[in-house]
Amino acid sequence: MLNLLEYLARSARRTPDKPAFCDQGRSFTFGALWSFALGCGTAIARRTDGISRPIAVLTGRTAVTVAAFQAVLASGNYYVPVDEAMPAARMEAILRQLQPPLLLYAPGQEDAACQFAHLCPVLNVEEGALEPTDAPLLEARRARVLDVDPAYAIFTSGSTGTPKGIVVSHRAVIDFIEWMADACRFSEKDVLANQAPFYFDLSVKDLYLTLKCGAACHILEKKLFLFPLLLLREIERVKATALVWAASAFHLTANSGALERCRPQTLNKVILGGEALGAKQLNLWREALPDVQYINLYGPTEVTVDCTWYPIPRDRTFADGEAVPIGAACRNMEVLLLDGDLRPVPDGQVGEICVRGIGLANGYYGDWDKTRDAFIQNPLNPWYPDRLYRTGDLAYRGADGLLYFAARKDNQIKHMGYRIELGEVETALGGVDGMAAAVCFFDPGRDKIVCVCQTALTDKEIVGAIREKLPRYMQPNVYRRVDAMPYNANGKIDRVKLKEAYFGETDPKL
DSSP states (O other), rough: OOOOOHHHHHHHOTTTSSSSOOSOOOEEEEHHHHHHHHHHHHHHHHHHHHHEEEEEEEEEESSHHHHHHHHHHTTTEEEEETTTTTTHHHHHHHHHHHSSSEEETTTHHHHHHHHHHHHHHHOHHHHHTTTTTOOHHHHHHHHTTOTSSSEEEEEEOOSSSSSSEEEEEEEHHHHHHHHHHHHHTTTTTOEEEEEEEEEEETTHHHHHHHHHTOOEEOOGGGGGSSSHHHHHHHHHTTTEEEEEEEHHHHHHHHHHHHGGTTOTTTEEEEEEEEOOOHHHHHHHHHOOOSSEEEEEEEGGGGGGOEEEEEEOOOTTOOTTTTTOOOEEEOEEEEEEEEEETBBBOOSSSOEEEEEEETSSSSEETTTTTHHHHHHOOTTTSSSOEEEEEEEEEEEOOTTTEEEEEEEEEEGEEEETTTEEHHHHHHHHHHTTTTTTEEEEEETTTEEEEEEEESSSHHHHHHHHHTTTTTTTGGSSSSEESSSSOOOTSSSBBOOHHHHHHHHHHHOOOO
């Protein structure tokens, strides 16, 4: 298998009338999705030059977005998801960097698309799908695409303020999905309830597990995640068997107490990623749904979604403030923990997570310097080219042989003469009864650890609860409370916004 589109082609031949993707207003069977992809793919191919190029796609939480992605692959090009709600300045920055030959949009997105028509031509995908299929043209275009060529590129925020476009190959996705379908036991009987937006790489799992296995995927409305009880009832209504969610959505649902009132009985697996998994929230889910298999995954976009996994044994328990392992490397991936001189660290010592394997992205679109900085020669292999990706994340190997996430490399501070991982402080705070969420950062101007928390607990109550978990020098010096944590577009706690709010009300001269 060389091309991701083959997953759809095979499922369309096998079960053409089976529902594949549905949202609140539209659904596609596998056969209808295939027909749409060929029609719209023909329209795209006729508007491009035959060389595999990036096609920008305005995304929404819709089945038509999925169809647009498949149409791009059918045309022999690769897709670049861009959020329909993205600020115009950021969208323009991405399109100028990308220089796509085409921007695809769906009905209802006309205004968003047309304001960028001066940067590239635009195409309504529903109109494109009406064009008669030109099978010889599509076959000729796809024949030029190798499995090492891009399937998609996803733009994430860059540290310099310029978005980074991470280019991922067909082979990287195929290798990952083949492993995940087998390891997590997905089949045509599964019904997925999609949480991740389609411009976020976590959604790649929902998308291609559904297409490979001939499963079904319900695209949940965004507003449901504001009302956890309604969310759980919708999961129950569609008879979902699998959740492949960001840990933040999992935590919000657990913290809401909704699991005490609704426990979807069809669920058999819940797969988490995107952020560190909280033991307290995991315990709440396990108490409500003890027969579900919970799996913790870890990985940045640059390694094709995930590179480690930990299927949590039903007989293993965790204290509320305990770290949950990120486990061991996925098949055909190797994870190394290296120090600042790129030498392996001993077991139990924190090192940077560095990854090698077929899942590594091709690099950053149009940015050779960032690519060279992040994708380096394996320092343990001086004999032939062997790429290694430096994640910037820190972890250690526990006594049980498993990997444990520690913190971001830039989340290590020096306070009162001690080196402190703020991730360890957050883990301890997360285990406190009555603590819905906690984020820590450092105020270097005052040499203080700041904790922004969602809780009704007093400072004294928090300190009393963590006294036995953290030494005094690791405990926060300042507590600020919020009614609810802000979340960014990817469903993660918006740490930048929290820091801006804090430093905006204190002396910004650091």
